[in-house]
Amino acid sequence: MQRRPLLKKTLGGAALLAAAGAVPLALRKTRLREPPAGRKLLFFTPAEYSIWAAMADRVLAGGEGPTPAQLDVAGKVDAFLAPLPEGDRKDLKQLLALFENALFGLLLGGPPRPFTKMTAGEQDRHLRSWQSSRLAIRRTGFQAMKRLTCAIYFASPETYASVGYGGPPYELVKSILGARK
Amino acid sequence: MIHKGDEIAQDLLLKPDVCIIGSGPGGAMVAQRLARAGARVAVLEEGGFYTKDEFDMQEATAYPRLYQDRGNRASADLSIAVLQGRAVGGGTVVNWTTSYRTPDDVLAFWREREGSLLTPEILRPHFEEIERRLGIEKVDLEDTNANNRSIYQGCKKLGWQVDTVSRNVRGCLRTGYCGMGCPVDAKQTATLTYLPDAVAAGADIYADCRVRKIEWSGSRATAAIGELLHPGTQQATGRTVRVEPRVMVVSGGALNSPALLLRSGVDQGPVGKKTWLHPVVAMGAFYKERVEGFYGAPQSVASHHFSRRGEGAGFFIEAAPVHPMLASIAMPGFGAPLRGRMALLGNVAATLSLMIDGFGEGEEGGTVSLRPDGAPRLDYPFGARHYECFRAGMKAIARLHLANGAREVQSFHLDPVVIRSEADIGGVDAAPMGPNLFAAFTAHQMGGCRMGADPARSVVDPRLRHHFVQNLFVIDGSVFPTGLGVNPMESIYALASWASTHVRDALS
Numbered sequence: 082m083q084r085r086p087l088l089k090k091t092l093g094g095a096a097l098l099a100a101a102g103a104v105p106l107a108l109r110k111t112r113l114r115e116p117p118a119g120r121k122l123l124f125f126t127p128a129e130y131s132i133w134a135a136m137a138d139r140v141l142a143g144g145e146g147p148t149p150a151q152l153d154v155a156g157k158v159d160a161f162l163a164p165l166p167e168g169d170r171k172d173l174k175q176l177l178a179l180f181e182n183a184l185f186g187l188l189l190g191g192p193p194r195p196f197t198k199m200t201a202g203e204q205d206r207h208l209r210s211w212q213s214s215r216l217a218i219r220r221t222g223f224q225a226m227k228r229l230t231c232a233i234y235f236a237s238p239e240t241y242a243s244v245g246y247g248g249p250p251y252e253l254v255k256s257i258l259g260a261r262k
Numbered sequence: 263m264i265h266k267g268d269e270i271a272q273d274l275l276l277k278p279d280v281c282i283i284g285s286g287p288g289g290a291m292v293a294q295r296l297a298r299a300g301a302r303v304a305v306l307e308e309g310g311f312y313t314k315d316e317f318d319m320q321e322a323t324a325y326p327r328l329y330q331d332r333g334n335r336a337s338a339d340l341s342i343a344v345l346q347g348r349a350v351g352g353g354t355v356v357n358w359t360t361s362y363r364t365p366d367d368v369l370a371f372w373r374e375r376e377g378s379l380l381t382p383e384i385l386r387p388h389f390e391e392i393e394r395r396l397g398i399e400k401v402d403l404e405d406t407n408a409n410n411r412s413i414y415q416g417c418k419k420l421g422w423q424v425d426t427v428s429r430n431v432r433g434c435l436r437t438g439y440c441g442m443g444c445p446v447d448a449k450q451t452a453t454l455t456y457l458p459d460a461v462a463a464g465a466d467i468y469a470d471c472r473v474r475k476i477e478w479s480g481s482r483a484t485a486a487i488g489e490l491l492h493p494g495t496q497q498a499t500g501r502t503v504r505v506e507p508r509v510m511v512v513s514g515g516a517l518n519s520p521a522l523l524l525r526s527g528v529d530q531g532p533v534g535k536k537t538w539l540h541p542v543v544a545m546g547a548f549y550k551e552r553v554e555g556f557y558g559a560p561q562s563v564a565s566h567h568f569s570r571r572g573e574g575a576g577f578f579i580e581a582a583p584v585h586p587m588l589a590s591i592a593m594p595g596f597g598a599p600l601r602g603r604m605a606l607l608g609n610v611a612a613t614l615s616l617m618i619d620g621f622g623e624g625e626e627g628g629t630v631s632l633r634p635d636g637a638p639r640l641d642y643p644f645g646a647r648h649y650e651c652f653r654a655g656m657k658a659i660a661r662l663h664l665a666n667g668a669r670e671v672q673s674f675h676l677d678p679v680v681i682r683s684e685a686d687i688g689g690v691d692a693a694p695m696g697p698n699l700f701a702a703f704t705a706h707q708m709g710g711c712r713m714g715a716d717p718a719r720s721v722v723d724p725r726l727r728h729h730f731v732q733n734l735f736v737i738d739g740s741v742f743p744t745g746l747g748v749n750p751m752e753s754i755y756a757l758a759s760w761a762s763t764h765v766r767d768a769l770s
Contacts (some may be wrong), residue, residue, distance in 0.1 A: 221698055234323075
């Protein structure tokens with residue numbers, strides 16, 4: 082139901098992306114990050130994996146508990162997205178390309194670097210500019226990336242302690258079910 | 263018998279008396295009533311069939327498995343997150359058990375405006391039977407958790423109407439995991455009640471069965487065409503399904519039912535129009551003491567003090583469980599501010615304001631159309647009526663929590679409004695409102711195949727038969743002409759129980 086109009090609806094984002102791609106600045110390469118050994122990517126290219134991992138680092142910065150890299154949030158997002166239908170896959174990949182694109186960022190007041198090569202402070206400013214942008218396409222894109230990143234991270238039992246959650250009461254359930262038998 | 267998609271090794275051709283598409287409260291009820299009346303019934307359900315042993319109380323498992331779009335359903339611009347069940351038993355598997363009869367004034371509105379036949383007297387025996395069957399009983403205040411009790415206490419201090427709600431449970435442990443599938447079978451879902459009844463009376467239920475379209479000719483639906491899915495991946499197994507019934511019942515729920523009609527070219531009348539969501543805005547109240555909204559019955563208190571406000575849209579106030587994944591999606595911001603709020607999750611009371619949509623003059627609600635791949639697309643634009651109601655709801659929630667001693671109350675705007683005293687409440691009016699500038703949700707989807715006497719204003723007639731395709735019924739929340747103003751599950755059951763008589767008449 083969602084995602085399909087991400088880039089097409091409000092701005093003609095695909096056209097914008099195509100125009101941006103014609104300029105050398107837009108072709109600056111992504112800083113690559115290796116997935117953990119044994120993680121085979123199903124949805125992302127290595128560059129897309131690296132963009133998501135860099136974004137997750139900043140979205141989830143400043144808290145206790147495991148880092149997004151330790152949980153391989155980007156790898157879990159990759160597995161979650163693998164069954165997406167073709168139209169959704171294309172839109173999400175375009176979104177990531179736009180998010181990383183140095184020229185698009187520069188046009189909107191950012192530094193002349195792809196997201197993965199920005200400093201942490203620049204990355205936070207980039208995320209804030211997407212979050213509260215006047216352009217609906219960027220606000221929507223930010224929400225899509227942030228929600229999925231948070232969902233994957235905070236649904237992981239390793240993070241429960243960081244939010245004061247004791248986890249599901251398995252023992253209570255087991256004992257009651259046992260007694261009922 | 264219940265059949266799973268990956269257990270069926272050949273293409274299916276079925277010729278039952280009745281084919282029911284969807285197994286939520288509408289479809290399950292019709293299946294039980296018709297099977298017990300001696301009809302041969304086949305139920306086709308896109309979601310999987312799960313039992314309590316598979317409910318592990320983990321959000322990471324439950325949402326992808328038991329919710330539409332693997333937990334990621336949303337309006338087209340992502341401004342409204344859509345929580346909607348997808349399993350044998352439909353929304354009854356994942357809802358938070360709050361059970362209400364349809365308000366009398368809502369039924370009166372439907373009769374006056376749309377020619378509905380429903381009266382409190384007509385529905386009463388159906389409600390009574392459902393309440394017995396599902397163990398629907400009012401919660402004692404001492405059985406509520408602190409998250410819900412904060413609403414009760416705050417409203418009482420302000421002199422506002424508030425009460426405990428009725429829940430469809432038996433032997434509830436109040437673990438707090440209703441939304442992830444009840445691990446102890448306390449929640450009386452359709453999967454534990456009306457569907458087993460239907461199976462015992464000879465009905466066949468096909469899980470993991472996605473219906474692509476309904477074939478029809480002239481004024482008759484001739485076949486439901488679909489495919490079987492692997493329960494885990496939700497990818498097609500390669501096996502097809504063709505069901506040729508005498509009567510077809512569409513019970514896919516709001517959003518999916520209108521989408522199925524649109525895919526099938528059964529698009530006479532306002533199919534997909536006037537979709538209602540009870541749009542939700544939330545506030546987080548931070549207390550000094552632990553609230554632990556993770557545990558305890560997720561919803562057990564509600565205030566309908568503001569349900570009827572005259573000019574502005576009404577709203578009602580309920581609690582939401584505070585599990586980490588769901589909370590993190592709603593919490594605004596990112597980085598340290600987000601992590602700081604999440605670190606205090608155990609001290610947060612999460613309270614919802616649900617707008618009662620559909621009663622404003624000229625109110626259009628949402629529209630369901632089709633994406634290029636045939637899946638439903640929901641557009642639900644907000645207008646001045648929504649923003650006024652959202653702000654009124656946020657302010658009411660802030661006031662009740664301040665009255666109850668909350669340290670501070672925060673909105674879910676991108677830049678949260680932080681309220682520590684009455685003087686801060688005006689900040690809600692100043693905060694910018696627009697798509698994706700604040701968190702909005704829906705857990706109650708209604709309309710899109712509205713019932714009524716006028717074919718230009720409705721999709722099905724007052725007996726829920728399609729206006730033009732005479733052996734086709736739509737029986738689920740999509741036929742409601744407006745939002746309900748209460749949680750919809752029990753109303754859908756009762757409507758389906760009543761409408762089953764008309765399906766039976768169509769068979770004979």
